[in-house]
Amino acid sequence: MAELTKLEEIVLIAIWNLRDDAYGVNIKKKVHELAGKEYFYNTLYTTFDQLLRKDLIRKGFGEPTAVRGGKRKVYFRLTLDGNRALREAYEKQRRLWAGFAVETFREESA
Secondary structure, eight states, X not given: OOOOOHHHHHHHHHHHHHGGGOBHHHHHHHHHHHHSSOOOHHHHHHHHHXXXXXXXXXXXXXXXXXXXXXXXXXXXXXXXXXXXXXXXXXXXXXXXXXXXXGGGGOOOOO
């Protein structure tokens, strides 16, 4: 399976966390919460397109609502490959950090 970019990984985690509420605005908020960084919608939608091409997510549409002027929300869900990619990314990070302890990063006092 192809490597995920850090943003792809964060977006997949956000979609996984949001489950049935995974649509643009909510994903943007969750990504900001997870990454501690604000991303523009065009950056996120470019990432959605990449994940769709990799078959890691699927896109679906909600019902039109008056609140949105008759527009439908676009929802995203992880595919089986998306779940696998997320699990592999987690396992890779776990292996990479396995030898470190919190104490490793304590700053020495002068």
